[in-house]
Amino acid sequence: MSTTVTETAAGEKRPRPPAGEQAPGGALKWAFADCWTIVRRGLLHYRRQPSNIAWQLGFPVVSVLLFVYVFGSAMEGGADAYKSYAMPGMFAMTMAFGFMNTAMLIAIDKEHGITDRFRSMPMSPSAVVSGRGVSDLIGAALDLAVMAAIALIIGWRSDGSVLETAAAFGLLLWLRFALIWVGVVLGLLTPNQEAAGNLFAVAFPFGMVSSVFASPADMPGWLGSIAMWNPVSSTANAVRELFGNPGRLGDSWIEQHAMLMALVWPVVITAVFLPLAVRKYQRLSL
């Protein structure tokens, strides 16, 4: 920081954005451009901290090994049969737990004042949230890819057609997409990073009290009902069906309509939490 620098700063023409910024359609164009900038930031995070992906995957991977080999051998039909039941469930559970990542990243940005910086800039206001959503979906797709690879290694196969298998992964991401908004709301509600970490206490029952590891029909009545109506169950059941191993389902309406509900639940969640997220973001520290 010498005097020469000061001179350049003073003499220099102020850097200004291109004139086209206020052109018609400019707002939409910048909404996409800004969203992409935020997504790039998310991708740079992955690149700079590859170990984070490992941490993020630690729980599902350990779960796969634990449940399939430790508990699976005690299950009716043995580890192999249980594998085809539990694997799709674990895909769904990983998606369900994903909202914690979103909440954590949102909370960190808020705590470090980065959210305030974004809000004090002339960027597209939707981009912070949409960019977060897109990069989290990319992260979720990575998670699924790694998990699927591990599943293949331990001998799991999809018995569905290519199209059905793709549809199954689509449904999984669809659930994750809806939970982004839950994550944004919770991230904005929590005072700091540590508090966001405690969201695990919410995520754990949300992921577990479901058809992920066991059929709700085998649970005590009231718990079984909760588990059945858990959106994670609908996605898990629908995905099992698409993978060609529907498992044992009860005759309740919700279990008979897993495919429909795997589409509808995320719509409901989005309808509730997206407006909340936008509102919460706009009124931040109002």
Next chain:
Amino acid sequence: MEASSADAVVADGVHKRYGEKQALAGFDLTVPYGTVYGLLGPNGAGKTTAVRILSTLIRLDGGRARVGGHDVMKEPVKVRRRIGLAGQYAAVDEVLTGRQNLEMFARLFHLGSRRARERAAELLEQFGLTEAADKGAKEYSGGMRRRLDLASSMILAPDVLFMDEPTTGLDPRSRGEVWEAVRDLVAGGTTVLLTTQYLDEADKLADRIAVIDDGRTIADDTPAALKNTVGGDRIEVVVGSAEEIPDAVRAVARVSGADPAIDLEELRVHGPVADRVAALTEVARTLQDEGVTVDDIALRRPTLDDVFLSLTGHTAAEPETAGTAGGKEGKQGKQGKGGSRTGKGSKEGTQGPEGTEEGKKEEAPVV
């Protein structure tokens, strides 16, 4: 700049309420272009609220505010193109490198990717971060992180830079670095509005100072003029024990003609004096005659701390304890407020005495 306004920042009777708490209750401020303006006030006085309103982060409930010639409520996006904000934390992405941070922010200011890269390089150079440019911000020292934060606020070379406690938590060397960066920015034509709890910082950097308390502007002047309002030189006595404080207070009061200020913790009593040497001799003799142990006795020029104490009734350095510590500072505050108000005196009278909880708790005359 805009023909409509010759001032960088104008706040006119700004009100803001959070539930029960009136955060701002008639906040006035006029910052001409090219100045460094210090905003002082005890914790909870409304400094941060004011900065957040002016930087369009929160909405005001009443009054008007213009920044860079644009109304913060009606044209927030135009305001955002003209401001930079360096908040209470160094708001940088710690995972990214310094360069990646600046390039990201530059893109979000819509500079385009080539120009964003160039601008990032320029700023890294300007803020002395070129060497550390490709290290993760996590590895930066506090001062470097602050400089990166400042650089991020300077991408469009803003007309107005808001700095909310820019050096809180920094070691002296890092504070010096930040100060130097601020001076450079000002030399480049940027107007700066900074809040701080370090009065020496305001004294060093600011051309003018506004003091706010209970959400209202209670003084607004140059540091020198503010110091004059507390009455020139002061005599200061430090006694050996708490029991001797009343003796010291009597002695100082006799020469100063005003209620002396008392610091119970440091056993210090001080008050304004007109005739320096006569006062010193008189107090020294009185205390000696009464057999009071005097650890220290001295004359000193007033500091902004004195201004602050006399205006708000408590010290700036220990805002949290000001309420709980009870009557540490005696009853200076109320008198000071009436007597030494400088800038917006007449205006304040019309606001009515709706002062709230914060800062009014001190009680108990110790004498």
